[in-house]
Amino acid sequence: MSMNTPLKTVPQSKHSEVHSTASFARSLAKRIGPGVFTLAVGLVLAVTLIQAQGYQPLPTILAGLDYAIGDAPSIARTLAWGLPLFVATMGVALAYRSGMFNIGAEGQIYAGAMAAALTGAYIGPMFTGLHLFLCLAVSALTGGAVAAGLGWLRAVWNVDEVLSTLLSNYIIMLFCAYLATAPLRDPARQSGTTKAVHETAMFSELIPQTQLTSALFVVIVLCAATWWLSERSVTGYRWRMTGESSAFAAAVGINVRRSRIGSMTVSGALCGIAGALLVTASQGRFWTEIGTGIGWDAVLLAMIARARPLSAVVWVLVYSVMRSAARGIEQVSTVPSELSLILISGIIIAATARAGLFSRVAELKKILIRSEGK
């Protein structure tokens, strides 16, 4: 971005240029300031927690980071793990933007994973591209249908979507567990898994031994498409207006119901695809604990990104590195890898409390100055 600026700005008098760079720097600081603050909080938290375990903080963190982004294969591994999370977070953020708090990402991911595993195992084998497309499409439909139903309940019958999506998580996950343990269980295996999908329903690895598959391109396309849909398209504008003020949206002729159901549907479809990626890009089958809380991670990340698609992508990247680093730290020390979740929770609270905290500090300063004046 900074490389483009000299080309774009017409050189003017020296004075105004200095002025503009100063204001640019200020606006940049305003934008980056919160990010720096939250990262600093995260770092302090990490240092404290690692210190509490009796390890030297900085070398441990560096070792973790080396594990996460030290060389090309480890970057690929980190990225590969984050792929489904990108899609799910975009999905959740999209729904937030239209004021629909889709807490049911976890359930929709399970539904999508189950759908993809069944499509992959019982249909085919066939041409790889087609089979993969079919898997993703079916899981998008499944996740979308679940979310659309919940969205419809909210839009038409005014059933609170926070609670309904929350409860749907458990219903869907238990139902999938039932399917995987009883009627659709792989008889060759003990635990609750479905049959392995055909080879043609798996993404191929880009870099061997890293699990980074060509699903990367699908994820990039989906993220870009979601960004465009949410921030640049007319539909996205309607959805955003519905989220900011449904009364205003209704007054200017936006169909609030349709916006709510639509955004939930797309959100659920993205979560479903995230579930499909879990199956087709790494696991190869459905098992009862396939999600490992990715849906909840997505909910947190979408919150901290304030539902902005671009910052959502950045935060997922940061979180993927954090999580991978936490795993690395777990290997060199006894610090459990749940460190990353604790950090992200702390960061979110710090980020949401920041405005309040700063105004409190400012108030205290004022009181201090006043008391000194006396």
Added chain:
Amino acid sequence: MRLTTPILLAALACLPTQWTKDLNVGLEGAMLFGAFGGVVFGLTFGSGFAAVTLTIVAGALSGVVFGWLITRLKVNVFIAGIVLNIFAGAATVYLLRSLFGVKGTLSAPGIPSLPTYRIPLIDGIPVLGPLLSGHTVLTYLSWAIVAGALFAVKHTVLVRHLKAAGEHPAALAAAGGNVQRMRILAQVWCFSLCALAGAQLSIGQLTLFTEGMTNGLGFVALAAVIFCRGRVLLLTLMSVVFGLASAVAIQVNDSVIPPQIAQMLPYLIAFVGLVVLARTSKDGGVRIATPTMES
């Protein structure tokens, strides 16, 4: 009957936060911390009484912090609650591993269990006996709280102040009340009782702690709170219904209904109830105060 207690306690915990319009959706997380605290304090001090007391104290302290976060620092209560749920899941696993080096379940002979009490006269009666007698002190406490809450709603200024803090803060402030203190108080109450609910799970019914052992009970309690819309009796009734549904899920034979389907029961009831409530209520159902994503 046993499963009713944690749900009832958690639901009662959440009730005042609904009055102050700071509905705490972090019940699940607070309960999980309570369960963990019960086991840890119990293991350290070797007595069930000390464990319960310390868990309540820890709960009350977290309630102060939480209340301070949402009032003074203006953190959205919904976001804070969701984060609390996830944080609790991660933090208990983290502590379990770093303090005890255990993965999954912590069970040790040193963990005390809360004594159960038999009521002399009722104990012999066939149906009533097992229903009313032979429970932990926390179960009886939960029913005492129900009675206390019923009385308090009718006759005390405190409840009126709590409700005013939610419905008309300006009026409360004008009448000389402290809105912030009421909101924090509601959270303190919420966390203390959630801690009890968790302790009932971990050292009342069992003597162990498992990762994620609350298993959605907090959300079921939340659903009960939403249904009752501030009414104590209805809340109690819903908690008992959900408790029975959970009990059925555990007791029913695997050959009749698959266990997963049976476990779905409380969630399904809650879900259907939510839809019915939204359809039948005049003012258009209940909304959780979610933040708007302003640009």
